[in-house]
Amino acid sequence: LMRGARSGERAPEFLALVDQLAGFRPRFESLGDGGAEAHALRLARGPQGPPLVCVPSAAPISGPHEYARLARHFCDDRDVFALRWPGFASMEEELPADLALALELQLASLDAAVDEPPLLVGHSTGGVFAYAIARKLAAEGRPPAGLVLIDSYHPQQMRDHVAAGAGSVGIGILDGLLAGGESSVVIDDARLTAMVAYMRLAVEVDPDEAPAPTLLLRASESIAGDPGAEGWQPSWEAAHEARDAPGNHLSMMDAHVASTAEAISAWLPTAVDSAHDL
Numbered sequence: 001l002m003r004g005a006r007s008g009e010r011a012p013e014f015l016a017l018v019d020q021l022a023g024f025r026p027r028f029e030s031l032g033d034g035g036a037e038a039h040a041l042r043l044a045r046g047p048q049g050p051p052l053v054c055v056p057s058a059a060p061i062s063g064p065h066e067y068a069r070l071a072r073h074f075c076d077d078r079d080v081f082a083l084r085w086p087g088f089a090s091m092e093e094e095l096p097a098d099l100a101l102a103l104e105l106q107l108a109s110l111d112a113a114v115d116e117p118p119l120l121v122g123h124s125t126g127g128v129f130a131y132a133i134a135r136k137l138a139a140e141g142r143p144p145a146g147l148v149l150i151d152s153y154h155p156q157q158m159r160d161h162v163a164a165g166a167g168s169v170g171i172g173i174l175d176g177l178l179a180g181g182e183s184s185v186v187i188d189d190a191r192l193t194a195m196v197a198y199m200r201l202a203v204e205v206d207p208d209e210a211p212a213p214t215l216l217l218r219a220s221e222s223i224a225g226d227p228g229a230e231g232w233q234p235s236w237e238a239a240h241e242a243r244d245a246p247g248n249h250l251s252m253m254d255a256h257v258a259s260t261a262e263a264i265s266a267w268l269p270t271a272v273d274s275a276h277d278l
Contacts, residue, residue: 019200026094027095028086029097031105036101038109038111039083040109040110041081042079044074044075048077051079051116052119053114054083055083056082057122057125057126058085058129058201059177060195064082064084066082070257070260073257081110084109085194086105087194088190095194096201098201103129117137117144118144120133121147121148121150124153125153125202127150135211145212145213146215146272148215148217154236155203213271216243218233220244220245223249245259
């Protein structure tokens with residue numbers, strides 16, 4: 001149905017219905033309820049610090065596997081962990097009742113995985129959640145070593161793209177996922193309803209000041225619309241360093257992932273030095 005709606009240029013209308021359906025998904029109200037368990041999967045192991053902790057996106061392919069290719073480039077170098085969002089595995093799996101509970105779950109997952117300040121990494125909406133987690137850590141007096149936003153759009157930009165409709169960046173990303181996606185992931189009802197549920201949480205994040213040294217790694221190619229159009233690249237107000245990497249929103253984590261990993265590695269010393277200065 002999603003593919004049919006997209007080919008008929010009715011994707012926004014269809015997604016509005018999916019949003020309503022997501023409201024009927026079961027929710028957990030506290031950690032320990034149902035499937036609300038801390039979960040961090042190790043993707044790479046190495047002696048150097050800081051460890052990387054990757055936050056999954058709200059895309060229908062969401063999961064630790066989003067960072068498998070990236071993690072390969074850090075093997076034997078440093079530890080890499082990936083978190084997961086509950087609710088994508090099946091329609092019966094519970095979703096967090098609100099943003100605060102979602103972040104509480106990920107903080108528990110992070111604490112179970114690492115015992116030193118990590119470098120938080122997030123691609124797409126994963127970057128928005130990584131920012132929110134970093135801000136929570138900073139508020140608790142234990143800021144992360146740094147924050148990497150991989151082509152992550154500011155929540156206000158996300159709202160603008162939704163309002164733009166069929167020609168928006170968001171629809172271009174969804175087109176790319178439907179056309180290719182992850183061979184190991186079937187985009188089904190559970191994943192689509194979980195996607196819109198977590199998108200609702202992502203746009204609630206209100207970024208202000210940078211909670212840690214921050215790198216905004218932007219795609220150099222547009223995934224939708226006119227590449228010369230204004231506003232297709234992410235833009236954040238909080239203090240950060242912006243760099244461009246080869247590829248578009250999706251290919252920078254696939255065909256061009258080596259360049260993405262190199263850009264993170266090149267910036268890491270800057271983050272560590274800045275964190276020490278703080």
